[in-house]
Amino acid sequence: MTDHQDITQDWLSGEGDERRTPTDLHPEIPHPARMYDYYLGGKDNFPADREAAEKVLALGPLVRISALANRAFLGRAVRHLAEQGIKQFLDIGTGIPTAGNTHEAARAIEPDTRVVYLDNDPIVLVHSRALLAGASHGSAVVARADLRDPQGILDTPEVRKLLDSGQPVGLLLLAVLHFIDEQDDPYAIVRRLVDALPPGSMLALSHATGDFATPAEAAKGSALYRNASAQLTMRSHEQVLRFFDGLELAEPGLVTAPLWRPDQPAQPTDERVAIWAGVGRKP
Numbered sequence: 002m003t004d005h006q007d008i009t010q011d012w013l014s015g016e017g018d019e020r021r022t023p024t025d026l027h028p029e030i031p032h033p034a035r036m037y038d039y040y041l042g043g044k045d046n047f048p049a050d051r052e053a054a055e056k057v058l059a060l061g062p063l064v065r066i067s068a069l070a071n072r073a074f075l076g077r078a079v080r081h082l083a084e085q086g087i088k089q090f091l092d093i094g095t096g097i098p099t100a101g102n103t104h105e106a107a108r109a110i111e112p113d114t115r116v117v118y119l120d121n122d123p124i125v126l127v128h129s130r131a132l133l134a135g136a137s138h139g140s141a142v143v144a145r146a147d148l149r150d151p152q153g154i155l156d157t158p159e160v161r162k163l164l165d166s167g168q169p170v171g172l173l174l175l176a177v178l179h180f181i182d183e184q185d186d187p188y189a190i191v192r193r194l195v196d197a198l199p200p201g202s203m204l205a206l207s208h209a210t211g212d213f214a215t216p217a218e219a220a221k222g223s224a225l226y227r228n229a230s231a232q233l234t235m236r237s238h239e240q241v242l243r244f245f246d247g248l249e250l251a252e253p254g255l256v257t258a259p260l261w262r263p264d265q266p267a268q269p270t271d272e273r274v275a276i277w278a279g280v281g282r283k284p
């Protein structure tokens with residue numbers, strides 16, 4: 002992570018980088034990014050994604066409510082980090098661009114904010130590049146990277162070029178860690194990333210949970226992702242809290258997404274939304 006140069010042009014023009022020509026969209030395989038886009042009411046999805054997403058939505062109204070609550074948490078968390086002085090963000094598992102993207106939320110507070118978006122889904126890259134191609138997005142870039150390879154993430158050229166290693170970073174892991182199963186050791190992944198960031202950096206994290214479902218309902222939810230390109234591993238409050246080990250957890254702690262510093266009137270479903278959400282600061 003060295004300088005702040007505008008790398009958008011390099012990245013758009015490309016220099017023999019095969020990542021710029023996605024050939025592996027696999028529209029026949031349901032993909033979490035496109036299913037999530039469908040839950041949020043987006044149009045960037047294929048029939049296989051819609052079919053799989055409809056089966057998940059049929060589990061009950063809380064599925065869509067949880068997706069929307071997660072997205073709203075993203076906006077409030079990014080705003081909070083920006084208000085704490087964070088001017089550079091590493092957003093991993095960024096998803097297909099939709100309303101209230103990280104660079105938009107952060108720049109409402111600090112116009113000079115820099116954002117690196119990373120995702121392992123080629124369709125996310127296609128849409129993000131189109132969005133970021135505007136002239137005013139010089140220091141928001143997107144690249145393909147896999148959260149299961151934290152060292153690869155830290156070595157990603159876009160991360161090294163755009164983020165200043167001497168300044169605090171806002172690390173966003175929103176609704177992505179539940180796609181990392183135990184055998185890939187998600188705790189070690191988060192530790193590796195946090196260890197690489199300077200003191201004062203902040204982690205915003207959200208994670209699907211089965212805490213409010215019966216075991217049978219939770220198993221059904223996970224089973225519906227079995228044929229998707231990434232499997233769903235829901236975790237309990239205690240398990241999600243462990244991701245914040247070594248960090249100072251901001252008030253109000255790890256709560257369901259709508260209860261994290263809400264800016265809307267309370268809803269009857271708030272306490273049962275199936276997403277744990279929190280923000281921590283590296284001392």
Ligand SMILES: C[S@@+](CC[C@H](N)C(=O)[O-])C[C@H]1O[C@@H](n2cnc3c(N)ncnc32)[C@H](O)[C@@H]1O
Pocket residue numbers: 033034037071072075093094095096097119120121122125146147148149174175176177180231
């Ligand atoms: C549910 S969406 C969340 C989008 C956004 N972070 C939000 O909270 O609104 C999950 C995203 O994580 C991405 N993802 C899943 N597994 C990943 C991995 N191993 N590495 C990088 N991204 C991953 C998916 O492609 C998808 O875009």
